[in-house]
Structure formats: C-alpha cells, structure tokens
Amino acid sequence: MNDKFMNTYKRTGLVLDHGKGATLYANDGTAYIDFTAGIGVNSLGHGHPALVAAIADQAAKLIHVSNYFMTDISARVAEEITAMTGYDKVFFCNSGAEANEGLIKIARKYGSSKKPDKNVIVTLKGSFHGRTVTTVTATGQDKFHTFFGPFTPGFVYVAPNDIAALDAALDDKVCAFLFEPVQGEGGVNPLDAKYLAAAEALCRKRDILFAADEVQSGIGRPGALLASKKLGVSPDLVSVAKGLAGGVPVGAVLASGPCADILQPGDHGTTFGGNPLAAAAAHVVLTEIAAPGFLAEVDRKGEKIRAAVASWKNPLVKSVKGMGLMIGIAVSVAPGDVVAACRARKLLALTAGEDTVRLLPPLVITDAEIDAGLEVLRAVLAEMAAKA
Numbered sequence: 001m002n003d004k005f006m007n008t009y010k011r012t013g014l015v016l017d018h019g020k021g022a023t024l025y026a027n028d029g030t031a032y033i034d035f036t037a038g039i040g041v042n043s044l045g046h047g048h049p050a051l052v053a054a055i056a057d058q059a060a061k062l063i064h065v066s067n068y069f070m071t072d073i074s075a076r077v078a079e080e081i082t083a084m085t086g087y088d089k090v091f092f093c094n095s096g097a098e099a100n101e102g103l104i105k106i107a108r109k110y111g112s113s114k115k116p117d118k119n120v121i122v123t124l125k126g127s128f129h130g131r132t133v134t135t136v137t138a139t140g141q142d143k144f145h146t147f148f149g150p151f152t153p154g155f156v157y158v159a160p161n162d163i164a165a166l167d168a169a170l171d172d173k174v175c176a177f178l179f180e181p182v183q184g185e186g187g188v189n190p191l192d193a194k195y196l197a198a199a200e201a202l203c204r205k206r207d208i209l210f211a212a213d214e215v216q217s218g219i220g221r222p223g224a225l226l227a228s229k230k231l232g233v234s235p236d237l238v239s240v241a242k243g244l245a246g247g248v249p250v251g252a253v254l255a256s257g258p259c260a261d262i263l264q265p266g267d268h269g270t271t272f273g274g275n276p277l278a279a280a281a282a283h284v285v286l287t288e289i290a291a292p293g294f295l296a297e298v299d300r301k302g303e304k305i306r307a308a309v310a311s312w313k314n315p316l317v318k319s320v321k322g323m324g325l326m327i328g329i330a331v332s333v334a335p336g337d338v339v340a341a342c343r344a345r346k347l348l349a350l351t352a353g354e355d356t357v358r359l360l361p362p363l364v365i366t367d368a369e370i371d372a373g374l375e376v377l378r379a380v381l382a383e384m385a386a387k388a
C-alpha cells in the first residue's frame, strides 16, 4: 500500500480499476458486487453511459467558471432540483459537510434577524453531519468529538424520537432543529413519522427552522426524492450531496419560505460549488430519477433485499431496517467482521453505528446483481451463525 497518504482511512487493500453498473473490477480483474455505491454516491452505478457522455461533453465545453457567471447547465439544474423537490431556492457547494455549513449559516442569520441571541441549533444523538469543526460539533456522537476542540458554540443534542426532550430543548435561543430523517452513519435508523410531525409543529409554533440533513438519504435513495417527504414532513431547509451528481463532488442546500432569501452577496460562497461539470452530472442523475417508475423500482428493490434478509431467520440478525435502498441489518456479531467476510467472497458492503451492516447499492442495481450479492451475504451470515 502507498504510505504517502495520511493515515485517515482503514483501507481494505483492494485496488479498484473500473466498474459497470453495480459491479466493480479490481486491478487484477476480480469482479465485486457493489452494495456500497461509494457510500451512497454512485446512484447510477459505474460507467453509466449517459452520465459518462454528459461529463465528457461538458468537460470539452467548460469545466468551471466562477460563480460570478451563470452557465445554462447550472441554471437548468437549479430549475430541475427546485421543481422536483418543491423548494424555492438552492445553493450549490461541493460536499455534505459544506452543505450543512451553508444550512447552519442560513439558520443562524435567520435566527439573528429575529433576536440577536437566537443562534442555537438542536441536533440528535446518534447523528452524523460531517467532518468540519462545526459539522463535527453538530454531530451528536461523542466518538467524533475527541481531539478537535474547542468546538463551535451553540449546539445542543437530544435523544431521537423523544418529543418531550425536544420540546424542552427548543427554547427562544434556538434558531433550528437539524435532523437526519434516516440516521445513516448512526445505524440506518429512520426517525418515527409521528415524532417528526410533532417536531415540525413545535418548530413552526416557535419560529424555529425545521432542517433536514439528507446528504445520505436524499435524491432517490429512500425510494422518494427526499426521505423527509416520504415521512410526511416538509423541512424549511434540506442539505443534499452524495448521490446528486452520481460521483462528481457536489452538495446543495434547498430552502423555502423566508429563510430562502436570507443570504445576501458576500454572506456565503464557494469557489467550485455547482460548477458546470457537477451540474452536467447532476442533470443526468435528476433526469434518470424523474423517469416514470424509477423511484418505485428503488422501493421494490429495497423491499426485496429487506424481505430476503428477514426470510433467512438467521439468529445473528437482530433487525432489518431502513428505507428504499438505504438498508441496515443489525447483527449480534461485529458488523466489520461480516463486511470483511463478504469482501473475501467478492461482495462489498459497509458498516454503520455499533452493530449494523449497511447496504447502499447503486439505485440502478439489477435483480441479478442483488441476487448474487444476497447469496454471498446469506452464506456469510449462515457460516458465522454456525460457528457462534
């Protein structure tokens, strides 16, 4: 392994070369079924012809201009994403953490326009919002909080699905409640729809922005454009990123209502955000997702995987959870051991939280690829159960 990289990732040792659909090929030619999609990024899989062509065509025209200029493709994607999600305005950036930084700045400017000290943001325990100092502070998990203080002030954490705790935390200093509709990194746990509805009502009553981090759950993965919509709520602010451009770095903050116009020239910006290359890729992803039946297929495939795992009745499986193709399998062994055993048999999967195997396949995965991947997972879990 190359020792010139900083030691930030526990890399697997696998060196990947190319891919097609939900199959990845290592540099020695070995094929792997991809149940990870680059951590929920490659929504159209690998080597998608329309995505590849759009990126190549756009690269030949313009890769980047600054945000002082508009391009037709960026304007088109801004129209598409707002129309499809029902939001008034969008701000494009480059990553999930950066989208959440933008969301937090919008919330704080909105809050301070109401009352100078209305700047606190309430988030949930078990959440994950990113790796910048402020988004790591927003993240409600102690394990991410070592070494990097002092942290950004003004964050309060409450337990998910506890409306009394939220009610108590939402005082007049709070400008926003930020939540993942489906906690991804924390274990693929969808929030309770009744809790979210009550939380939305509390926020509306107290003029607190109701803000969803859909960096992982957004843009088709839950079998809907946004998981929040599927859970029946309409956040004022939503951050998205991962799957939006199928692998080209992009992030976005979507906003409706008064907070949508709160940022003025000079308040916020980013050099690369929403550049024509990312926009061309996002256009293809949004076009594919908008095709009739696409989201229903995501739902069907997600249900198929969940039902298959449940049908094995493997004693190591504690629960099967998630939404659409965002799937968590809580296990009573170390989830990293399951993932390693799957990889040895040419299936790539992820972990989440303390006890969960996480599956985030490309949204375009075929039934044949699903069946092949599930057969590996079934066999791995069966062998581990026999040894337990």
Ligand SMILES: Cc1ncc(COP(=O)(O)O)c(C=O)c1O
Residues within 6 Å of the ligand: 095, 096, 097, 098, 100, 128, 129, 130, 131, 180, 184, 185, 213, 214, 215, 216, 217, 241, 242
């Ligand atoms: C819900 C959520 N928010 C934010 C982030 C941070 O995104 P990025 O790694 O693109 O900065 C992630 C990444 O896993 C995420 O899952």
